[in-house]
Amino acid sequence: MLQSPIKLFRIMGVIEGGSLLVLLAVAMPLKYMMDMPMAVRIVGSLHGFFFIMYILAIGYTAFRVRWFWKWVFGAVAVAFIPFGNFVLDSKLQRKLNKK
Numbered sequence: 901m902l903q904s905p906i907k908l909f910r911i912m913g914v915i916e917g918g919s920l921l922v923l924l925a926v927a928m929p930l931k932y933m934m935d936m937p938m939a940v941r942i943v944g945s946l947h948g949f950f951f952i953m954y955i956l957a958i959g960y961t962a963f964r965v966r967w968f969w970k971w972v973f974g975a976v977a978v979a980f981i982p983f984g985n986f987v988l989d990s991k992l993q994r995k996l997n998k999k
Contacts, residue, residue, distance in 0.1 A: 905964040906996065909957045909975070910989055916954035917985030919947040924982060954979060 927943035930936040958975045961967060978984030 905957075905961040906992070909961040910992065912950070912954045912957040913975075913985040913989050916947075916950045916979060917983065917989075919943070919950045920979075920985075921982060923947045951979060954985075 923940070923943045927939040930939040955976070958972060962972045975988060978988045
């Protein structure tokens with residue numbers, strides 16, 4: 901099992917961020933350049949599932965760790981920005997290493 905809610909959040913962030921990048925960099929070009937709309941349907945569905953799991957992980961982590969609202973809003977906001985989860989993950993890791 902995972903040692904902490906932060907670890908769960910970080911793992912879900914990487915998965916969700918990675919699925920967004922696959923959607924944008926692989927599935928969308930396949931749809932529009934190779935006429936393969938099924939790629940977006942499959943990857944988009946997976947990304948939607950991972951996004952919901954990520955939002956649930958934010959709620960769980962915020963409740964268990966008693967996060968300030970800025971962390972919660974930041975975590976939600978970066979989900980809509982390519983590479984945003986990876987930037988947040990590195991900032992969170994630096995903050996954890998200071999403790």
